[in-house]
Amino acid sequence: MKTPTLVIVGERDAECPSSQSYEFWHALKTLGVPTQLIVYPGEGHLFLKPENQADRMDQTVDWFDKYLKK
Numbered sequence: 001m002k003t004p005t006l007v008i009v010g011e012r013d014a015e016c017p018s019s020q021s022y023e024f025w026h027a028l029k030t031l032g033v034p035t036q037l038i039v040y041p042g043e044g045h046l047f048l049k050p051e052n053q054a055d056r057m058d059q060t061v062d063w064f065d066k067y068l069k070k
Contacts (some may be wrong), residue, residue, distance in 0.1 A: 004034035006063040008056055009044030036063070 007030055009021040018039055025037035039060055040052045047053045 001033055004067045007037045009039055010045060010047060011039055011041045013045045015045045
């Protein structure tokens with residue numbers, strides 16, 4: 001895998017546990033793939049706090065701007 005990858009997860013996600021996100025992120029880093037991991041404390045699979053919803057969107061747009069706007 002070579003595609004730059006943004007990994008976003010809620011700390012308390014029971015459907016996609018954050019531990020799996022850490023493992024995926026670590027594997028990508030080991031392979032030299034551009035990657036970033038963002039963990040939102042207290043959030044589950046659905047982000048309920050408006051500030052986290054807004055930040056997640058900002059982080060995603062910034063990532064797309066960085067890797068898709070060329």
